[in-house]
Amino acid sequence: AADWAATASILTVHNLPFMGSGGGTALGEYGLQAAREPLLPEWARSLPLPLGMVHADWITTVSPAYAAEIQTAAYGCGLEAFLASRSARVRGILNGIDPAVWDPASDASLASDYDLHSLEKRRPNKAALQAALGLPVEPRIPLLAMVARLDVQKGVDLALEALTRLADSPWQFVLLGSGDPAIEDRARAFAELRNRHVRFVPAFDPGLARQIYAGADVVLAPSRYEPCGLVQLIAMRYGAVPLVRATGGLKDTVTPYAVGGKGTGFLFGPAEAPALADAIRGALGVYSDQRRWIGLQRRGMAQDFTWVRSARAYAELYLEAAAVRRTGWGGSP
Structure with missing residues (x-):
């Protein structure tokens, strides 16, 4: 238990409206309680995604702009007040693509291969x-x-x-x-x-x-x-x-x-x-x-837009989250 107490948790939100369902039944079967976070609407307190966000040390999304947008009424799906209260721990990191998988110079699906210079x-x-x-x-x-x-x-x-x-x-x-x-x-x-x-x-x-x-x-x-x-x-x-x-x-x-x-x-x-x-x-x-x-x-x-840049940003966040947990600053959200 002590080891886990010192472990930081990070949850990535891809598409906020898809919050999951059936959480209340699962909580009852395992003897767990719904979230008590007052900034969460009552309807969200037993849903899997809001539960995960409440208990995560950090929340990430797949772009900086979306991280900002979900803290507004237009995109927050009713969770914007809660997310805005955690704004210091909400981070957006862009997705990437694998340039070896997506390469017009060697794509067998194409009639003609080419690159930037041709x-x-x-x-x-x-x-x-x-x-x-x-x-x-x-x-x-x-x-x-x-x-x-x-x-x-x-x-x-x-x-x-x-x-x-x-x-x-x-x-x-x-x-x-x-x-x-x-x-x-x-x-x-x-x-x-x-x-x-x-x-x-x-x-x-x-x-x-x-x-x-x-x-x-x-x-x-x-x-x-x-x-x-x-x-x-x-x-x-x-x-x-x-x-x-x-x-x-x-x-x-x-x-x-x-x-x-x-x-x-x-x-x-x-x-x-x-x-x-x-x-x-x-x-x-x-x-x-x-x-x-x-x-x-x-x-x-x-x-x-390769994954190298994204992976570096994730690695930096993981190290930051671990350091914060280790020093005890801020504690659990």
Whole structure:
């Protein structure tokens, strides 16, 4: 018992709304009590995630922005007062990707391998993707894409409505994902009405996802909230320019395009279709100038989102938490 008393505990929150269930039954079976934390709502005191957070010395999330957001009423799911009271012990550390797993220079799924210094070799991937999906093979038409779980969180409905507002602009769109049947039905109807330039693939298909990252010009991530997100990281690694909502890890990893060779993608604010449509319109404008567009691609591909940086941050936190426990400063939360 003494050994455990000196051991620090850290709990990582990935997606706060998913708090678990059935905690009350388990507590009763093991003779344990619900949380007594007064800042926790009554309904949360027997749920697994809030229980874990109450008893953890530190709480981490998968991005700095999400760590701040969950301490607000907009994103805190009713736990914001409790989380804000622990703000000194809430830390956001970005997720990462494995560059050996996600490597366009050696990806067997692709029609043509390429890297940061050979972007011209990326072009056959767009043509191959268009042909495989039955889209007109048009190298100059911007190809927009989403690879997403079809859930209200991911903002698929926002993307469909925004694209409806851009009917006067030339573009192609592919959506890969499965999930909520209502969203699937809406996406299917959207694609059927625009079958010359839209494709919806209702599936989980890792190989096709890689081909989309390598062939698309723009990858959309219009999430209503996003703890971290990997889509935008993979997109940049593969030379697809991310267009994301300014929330959570999306905001932390994509810097807004600006004239003068700055930025790695495009961001928009309100979770509303008009704002997304304006952002897409802006991206299409930059796409028309391939010199600027290639600069955007290269800046994205040059970003370091490997696990090395994340692992270093976690190691530093573990050492800090252990030192705090050892010295007794602050004690248990």
